[in-house]
Amino acid sequence: MTIRTLVVGGTSGIGYAMACRVAASSPHTVLISGRTKPTNIPHSNIEFRAIDATSMRQIQRYTADLKSLTPPPALDLLIMSQGIMSTAPRTETPGEGIDRKMALHYYGKQLLIRELLPLMTPTARVVIVYDGWLGSPDKLLWDDLDLKTNYSLKASADHCTSMTDGMIQWWAQDGNSPKGMSFVHAYPGGVNTNLMRDVVPGFLQGAMKVAGNVLLTSPDKCAERLLEGAEKVAEQGRRWSNIDNKGKLLGKKAVWSQEQMGKVAEHTWGLIGRALEGEGA
Template sequence: MATRALVVGGTGGIGYAIACRIASESKSSTVIISGRNKPQEIPHANMEFRPLDASSMRCIKQYTDAYKLAPEGGKDRSLDLLVLTQGILTMAGRTETPEGIDRKMALHYYGRQLLIRELLPVLKDDAKVLVVLDGVRGGPPNKLNWDDLDLKRSYGLGSAANHCISMNDAMVQAYAARQQQQEGGPRRHFVHAYPGVVQTNIASSLPWYLRPAAQAVSHLLAVSADTCAEHMIRGTRECAAAGEKEGRFWSCIDDKGRLVASKPAWGEEQMNKIEEHTWKVIDDAINKTLPS
């Protein structure tokens, strides 16, 4: 079955493995991979690379605006699958982008939400959106600092992880809820996935004294990126099919692609607050006057 997919963060690691697996399923598929640097190898003829700095809200807006322009020759740009895997492993404290957002949170949360929002018009009615971060450990709302959701005043590595994970949880539910409010609307399925420990080169970004321990853990516990990709794709498809029968259009899945059935539902007021915060931070960043 032909699939048109966009994989952001698809130039390495899990994202690259997901892109390659989708491309290999059908020669009729089209897979766009986007990230900062073009991979050394693009192994399938139906894969293409488009550069994107996914830490910049302004770059993301320019990228999505260009994507949505009427294509030459009437080529359909509607997407069956949007996959968001961009991220960074760092032990540094709050490190702001020129737009005033912590780089880790820009990659793991804000940029992902902007990509979804801006690409909704080109997502097919039965499209699937896969956010790969941690669909298992997202805590209840009381884990959030509601007075400092972007952690300008209370940043820590643990709090940044909790906020990105939990707010992604809330947003996949919010997208599904807004969709269900439209009578006869689309049936897109939004998935937040936990990939587990995966064999990638991301540990190379750690300080030198932490790399041996990270490599040892990877050797003992990690699965290959291709195995992880198989679990993520299968889990997304299975949850989407089961969810449609149940009238549920969001899922969280674990590292084997299994539904996390115990995830709590977020309240309407909580989702509203997170949405309002998210779009304010993002739109302020887009409209920010940057130093020349």
């Protein structure tokens, strides 16, 4: 079967739920990728391929391997939900010099789009699950976009969120993507996943689990809403969209200027290029 859907970050949480929902309704192969293969793969048309999505060079090798498959994937849907919850200070990726959280949450996703674009169908949908709500060009430190000198957890979140907003607009307008493609930045809201396990003390884990079951959305319900929302905005002919945790269009998002999009794109490809050449450290 041809691979029609790729979910990076699809081995747990929201990405896993989205992959399972697509697989249940599709006769085609759904490829899920992350560091570790899930113990439970409930559908026979789900396959796993490992990736370290913090490394630009590993992403490049991963995408080259996909492009060499026979038959090659014909991607209708690319979902990227990879992420970590960490309070660690700036921690650079070995030999590439990119903060690990920013590599995972932003830079690696842009490289995946670029390298996989030749495999995407003319009406493919790209869905980035991160924070389609709070980004704004006003939140960027334009002279330090990769936060080499002004790093903080808040600044990292602001930059990854905001630059993702800018780049979905860039891909839709200047990124040489087919006119029928759509790019969506989705805000999942509070979802009952294991993402908090690395930052919540062990003695609070039980309470967190109980509270999560009551207060948070299940991954499956979140997956349903985001997939339906992404499909709806694509059907409306929107080239780029930000959607909320109900799958509804966030209509008040800023439209970035050509200069703003250009600066973010130039920075992104320059930093990724230096990382691939081993010049970023």
